[in-house]
Amino acid sequence: MEAALTQVIEMAIALLMAVIAFWQHRRKQEVVAFFDPRDSGVTTPPASVPSRSWTMDDATKQWLCAGHSPDEQASLLQQVADAEAQQKTSYIVSVPSGYYEIEYGLIRGSGKA
Incomplete structure (x- = not known):
């Protein structure tokens, strides 16, 4: 039973890490899009850019x-x-x-x- 519990905990941690990685990647894309816009017009910074x-x-x-x-x-x-x-x-x-x-x-x- 202990081995099964360990696997469940490991899967939960792996899932949590995947969600965090997805969130960080999405936030990074917002910041990159602000600092390297496709057009040269004035842009409004997203909330994630201090x-x-x-x-x-x-x-x-x-x-x-x-x-x-x-x-x-x-x-x-x-x-x-x-x-x-x-x-x-x-x-x-x-x-x-x-x-x-x-x-x-x-x-x-x-x-x-």
């Missing part, structure tokens, strides 16, 4: 504002906040003295006006 992966951190915001007047700094930060509120992953912020291309919360490029 916001820290597409929002700008404080250090990057300080770098973005460096060398700009207080009015331009306020404008840049407001544009970033607006884009993050819309959950955009790629956008451009601009001020009279230049512009910045932002992607996944990082400065991708910049130029002077």
